[in-house]
Amino acid sequence: MLNTWGIDKQQVHVILRDNARNMKKAMDDMGVLSVGCIAHTLQLVVHEGLLSQRSITDTLANARKIVGHFKHSPQAYARLEDIQIDLKMPVKRLQQDVQVRWNSTHYMLQSLLEQKRSLSVYAADHNLAATLTVNQWTLMEKTVEVLAPFEELTRVVSAETATAADVISAITVLKRVLSREHSTDQGIKTVKSTLLEAVEKSFSQVETEPLYCIATLVDPRYKDRYFTNPDNLRQAKDALIQEVGKMEVRRAASEESEAEPVNKVPRQNTASSTLGSVFDEILEESETETGSVSTSSADVQMQSYLAQQTIPRSDNPLQYWRAHATPFPSLAAIAAKFLCAPCTGVDSERLFSAVSNVTDEKRNRLSADRVEMLTFLKKNLHFILK
Structure with missing residues (x-):
């Protein structure tokens, strides 16, 4: 390719x-x-650390049977909608979870909990494929509570504007949320502890991966505030200094190579996110920390940049580097390089769906070259129109 x-x-x-x-x-x-793919790894953590437990597995099996009962019977759905109207509840359809569709289990449990009253009325007059006990309803509520931060972070790292710089901060915030004990319920504490161990195991190398650590350092929203291990932070700074040295050599050979960073779509405002306060909290804790005194040219440039205030998470980091390319030319070039890499394969998955929409049963005689051209236009034409 x-x-x-x-x-x-x-x-x-x-x-x-x-x-x-x-x-x-x-x-x-x-x-x-x-x-x-970070989102894929997050879902593996959920399945291995939470959904593999026997009690939750049994509850999910019954939940899928209930949703399947309505999915395969329009008459049953019509009865459920009538009950929702009688109870003055919003008319909503139950959501079926799919193993390859991220967060779908969370959405299925949410939809069932929202329709708990209407389902109870329906079960009083009609047969259901399965029933949920009181303990299973309680377990579903706990599972939804625990899965909420995973669902939100999956959406954050799967956004079109998400890059490799969002990985370390997202994992740090997730660990902080799982380690907190807001609930007095021992069951939730145990589940959170299990998930925290799974997260630490699956993402143990995330702070030592050069792509993630350098991208995080050159992102003015995060910088060095989200590293949890001082040794990893030290190695990340050393890696950034080496990149600065390499970039200065390239710039000396070609001064025109970094004239202007590539335009990016502004990031969506996530200040209202339920996890936004945790992001801000980590930043405030890190603002008081000071770095070591540097002597080399690369050190001075890096430390001068890191000493500045971080920008809001809703701002576009590439706009920041466009404005600060003069005082930090090498760092600006590194940012243009490292902030372009996505952190999930969501766009690739969407591309597969786009191809299935271009060629179908009614358009099955398109040549491979024509399908490729049509798909390319579908995915890129909006950039030209803007």
């Missing part, structure tokens, strides 16, 4: 892949840097 698009392998910054071993092996054999 690189040859098809005329891209030299040396120009590849990173390839985002799934977590399959054969994909990791392929990227290693090709000799290019690659990282796995």
